[in-house]
Amino acid sequence: MSDATHTPEPWEIDFDDVRDGSVAIGHPSNNSDESWHAFARVVIEMDGKPSLEGQANADLIVAAPELLSALVDLIQAHTVRMGRKAVLLRILRAKDVIAKAEGRS
Secondary structure (H helix, E strand, C coil): CCCCCCCCCCCEEEEEEEECCEEEEEEECCCCCCCEEEEEEEECEECCEECHHHHHHHHHHHHHHHHHHHHHHHHHHHHCCCCHHHHHHHHHHHHHHHHHHCCCC
């Protein structure tokens, strides 16, 4: 995935930075001046109450780079015919990443 220009993974939710019902999403910074680089905010509370939809959106956003990577790996394994075992391992990885995206891990 050398062509990717998005923020590098891992992406994380910063529950210590809740403002106006939203949390920051970012990743550990490589910059010595800051330990955290936030690049998005997601609403997880509506009218002072937790929003399950907002939390699900945050989980999905945080899993995005891993989802992309798992799909690229799976397509590559299938395209170059790496064999049944290689494809199966990538399917299992994809299932784990989907569980993360759905907030189940």
